[in-house]
Amino acid sequence: xxxxxxxxxxxxVLTLFGTAIGAGILFLPIQAGLGGIWPMIxxxxxxxxxxxxxxxxxxxxxxxxxxATDITGVVEQDLGRNAGFIVSILYxxxxxxxxxxxxxxxxxxxxxxxxxxxGMDSISRPILTGILLTGLTGVILAGEKVVVKVTSIMxxxxxxxxxxxxxxxxxxxxxxxxxxxxxxxxxxxNLLLTFPVLVFAxxxxxxxxxxxxxxxxxxxxxxxxxxxxxxVVFWNSLILLVFVMFFVFSIVLSQTPESMVAAKAxxxxxxxxxxxxxxxPWLKFLIPLxxxxxxxxxxxxxFIGTREGLDGMIYRxxxxxxxxxxxxxxxxxKLRRYTTIGMIIGLWLLAVVNPxxxxxxxxxxxPIIALYCYIMPVMLMKRVPRLAIYRTRWAALVFLFGLxxxxxxxxxxxx
Numbered sequence: 001x002x003x004x005x006x007x008x009x010x011x012x013v014l015t016l017f018g019t020a021i022g023a024g025i026l027f028l029p030i031q032a033g034l035g036g037i038w039p040m041i042x043x044x045x046x047x048x049x050x051x052x053x054x055x056x057x058x059x060x061x062x063x064x065x066x067x068a069t070d071i072t073g074v075v076e077q078d079l080g081r082n083a084g085f086i087v088s089i090l091y092x093x094x095x096x097x098x099x100x101x102x103x104x105x106x107x108x109x110x111x112x113x114x115x116x117x118x119g120m121d122s123i124s125r126p127i128l129t130g131i132l133l134t135g136l137t138g139v140i141l142a143g144e145k146v147v148v149k150v151t152s153i154m155x156x157x158x159x160x161x162x163x164x165x166x167x168x169x170x171x172x173x174x175x176x177x178x179x180x181x182x183x184x185x186x187x188x189x190n191l192l193l194t195f196p197v198l199v200f201a202x203x204x205x206x207x208x209x210x211x212x213x214x215x216x217x218x219x220x221x222x223x224x225x226x227x228x229x230x231x232v233v234f235w236n237s238l239i240l241l242v243f244v245m246f247f248v249f250s251i252v253l254s255q256t257p258e259s260m261v262a263a264k265a266x267x268x269x270x271x272x273x274x275x276x277x278x279x280x281p282w283l284k285f286l287i288p289l290x291x292x293x294x295x296x297x298x299x300x301x302x303f304i305g306t307r308e309g310l311d312g313m314i315y316r317x318x319x320x321x322x323x324x325x326x327x328x329x330x331x332x333x334k335l336r337r338y339t340t341i342g343m344i345i346g347l348w349l350l351a352v353v354n355p356x357x358x359x360x361x362x363x364x365x366x367p368i369i370a371l372y373c374y375i376m377p378v379m380l381m382k383r384v385p386r387l388a389i390y391r392t393r394w395a396a397l398v399f400l401f402g403l404x405x406x407x408x409x410x411x412x413x414x415x
Contacts, residue, residue: 005231005232005235009228009231009232009235012211012214012232013232013235013236013239014156015207015211016204016207016208016211016232016233016236017159017204017236017239017240017243018152018155018156018159019204019206019207020201020202020203020204020236020240020244021155021158021159021162021243022155022294022295022297022298023098023101023102023105023269023294023295023298024197024200024201024202024203024361025162025201025244025247025248026105026269026270026271026291026294026295027105027197027201027269027270027357027358027361028194028197028198028200028201028244028248029247029248029251029252029255029260029270030260030263030264030269030270030273030358031193031194031197031264031358031362032194032197032198032248032252033251033252033255033257033260034190034193034257034260034261034264035190035191035193035194036177036180036186036187036190037177037178037180037252038180038182038187039187039190039191039194040194040245040248040249040252042187042191043191043194043195043198044241044245046401047198047199047202047241047245048237048238048241049394049397050199050374050397050398050401051202051237051240051241052233052234052237052238053392053394053395053397053398054205054373054374054377054398054402055204055205055208055233055236055237055373056229056230056233056234057373057377057378057381057390057395057398058071058205058208058209058212058372058373058376058377059208059209059211059212059229059230059233060212060226060229060230060377060387060390061074061075061212061377061380061381061387062074062208062209062211062212062213062216063211063212063213063215063216063219063222063225063226063228063229064216064222064225064226064386064387064390065077065212065216065222066222067216068213068214068216068217069213070209070210070213071087071091071208071209071212072084072087072088072091072209075087075380078380078384078386078387079380079383079384085313085316087372087376088309088312088313088316089313090368090371090372090376091206091309091372092306092309092310092313093368094205094206094365094368094369094372095206095302095305095306095309096306096309096310097360097364097365097368098298098302098361098365099299099302099303099306099343099347100347100350100351100355100360101357101360101361101365102295102298102299102302103129103133103299103347103348103350103351104267104350104351104354104355104357104360105269105295105357106132106136106292106295106296106299107125107128107129107132107351107354108266108267108268108269108272108354108357109268109269109272109288109291109292109295110128110132110292111123111125111128112266112268112272112276112288113272113275113288113292116275116276117275117284117285117288125352125354126348126352129348129351129352130348133344133347133348133351134344136296136299136300136303137303137340137344139300140300140303140304141340147300147304151296151297151300151301154293154297155297158290158293158294158297159243161290162243162247162290163243163246163247165247165250165251165271165274165287166246166247166250166251167250169250169251169253169254170250170254172253172254173250173253173254174253174254175253177252177253185415188415189412189415190412191408192404192408192409192411192412192415193362193408193409193412193413195401195404195405195408196361196362196363196366196367196370196405196408196409197358197361197362197366198244199366199369199370199405200361200362200365200366200369201244202237202240202241202244203369203373204236204240205369205372205373206305208233208373211229211232211233212225212229215228215229215232226390251270251274255270255273255274259273259277260273264356264358267354267356267357269291269295269357271287271288271290271291271294272287272288272291274287275287275288275291303343306343307336307339307340307343310339310343311332311335311336311339314335314339315330315332315335318330359409362408362409363409363410363413366405366409367405367406367407367409369405370401370402370403370405370406371402371406373402374398374399374401374402374405375399375402375403375406377398378395378396378398378399378402379399381395382395
C-alpha cells in the first residue's frame with residue numbers, strides 16, 4: 001500500500017475520524033474499566049485489523065462499482081431492489097438505536113449537572129426530557145444545514161479536549177490493575193461485554209458510502225478508487241486506535257473500579273463521572289459541558305440521519321408500485337412533519353424510561369453495526385461475481401468477529 005496521503009486524502013481522514021468520535025468513546029471506558037486490564041490489552045491488539053478490514057470492505061463495495069453511487073444503489077444493482085431496501089432498513093436501525101442512547105444520555109448529563117453542580121432540586125424526568133428533546137429538535141428545524149455544519153466543526157475542539165484530558169490524567173495513573181491475576185473465564189466474559197462497545201466506539205461506517213462514491217466519481221477506474229479509499233481507511237483506523245485506546249487506558253488507569261460501577265449504575269458517561277469527583281471548580285463545570293456538547297452534536301447528526309432514513313423507507317414503500325406521476329405528487333413535507341413528531345414522541349418515551357445506555361450500545365446498536373459493516377460486505381463479496389477479486393483471507397476473521405459482536409453481549413450477560 002502506498003502510504004503517502006494528499007491534502008484531499010487527509011481531509012477525508014479527518015472527516016472519517018470525526019464521524020467515529022462521539023458519545024461511544026464516553027461510555028467505552030466504563031465498560032472497559034469494569035472488565036479489567038487484560039481484556040483491554042487483548043482488544044487493543046485485535047481491534048485495528050478488524051476495524052480496518054471491515055470498513056475497507058464496505059467502502060470497496062461502493063468504490064469498485066462501475067458507476068458512482070451509494071451503498072443502497074450498489075446493492076440494488078448487484079442483487080435487486082429488495083436487497084437494497086434491506087440495506088436501507090439495516091442502516092436505519094443502526095442509527096435509531098443510537099438516537100435512543102443519546103436522548104437518554106443528554107437527559108442524564110443535564111439532570112446530574114443541575115443537581116450536583118448547581119445544587120438544584122431534582123426535576124421531573126418526563127418534563128426535563130421533553131424540554132431537552134423539544135429544544136434540540138427545534139434547533140434542527142430552525143436550520144438543518146447550519147446545524148450539520150456547526151456540529152461537524154465542533155467535533156475538532158472536542159477531540160482536542162478529550163486528548164488534553166487523556167494527558168491530564170497521566171499523573172493519576174495507578175498500575176495496580178496489572179497485578180491482577182489472569183482469570184480465563186472472567187477475561188472471556190469481559191471480552192464479550194466490552195468488544196461490542198469498542199466496535200461501536202470505533203465505527204465510522206455511516207460515512208464509508210460517501211467516501212467510496214466520492215473517490216469513484218474522481219477516479220478514472222474502480223481500481224484507482226479502491227486503492228485511494230483503502231489508504232484513507234487504513235490511516236483513519238490507525239489514528240482511531242491510538243486516540244481511542246489512549247483515552248480509554250488513561251481514564252481507566254486513573255479511576256477506581258468503584259467509580260466505574262457507580263457510573264454504570266447511574267447510567268452516566270465517563271466525563272460526568274469525573275466531574276463529580278473533580279476538586280477544581282472549573283473542571284466541575286467544564287467537563288459536563290464537554291460531555292453535553294459531545295452527545296448533543298452526535299444527537300443532531302443521528303437524528304437528521306434517522307429521520308431521512310425513515311422518510312426514505314416510508315416513501316419507497318408508499319411508492320413501490322407507483323408510476324412516475326404519483327411519485328412526483330408525493331407530499332414529502334407532510335411526511336417529514338409526521339416523522340419528526342413521531343420520533344420526538346418515541347425518543348421521549350424511551351428516554352423517560354432511562355434504559356441502560358451500555359446495554360443499548362452492546363446489545364442493540366453494535367450488533368446492527370456488525371450486520372451492516374462486518375457481515376454484509378463479506379457475504380456480498382462471496383456472492384457477487386464482480387467483487388470476487390476483493391475476497392481476502394481476512395474476510396473469515398471479520399465475519400467471525402461480526403458474529404461475536406452480534407451475540408457476545410447477550411451471551412456474556414448470562415455467564
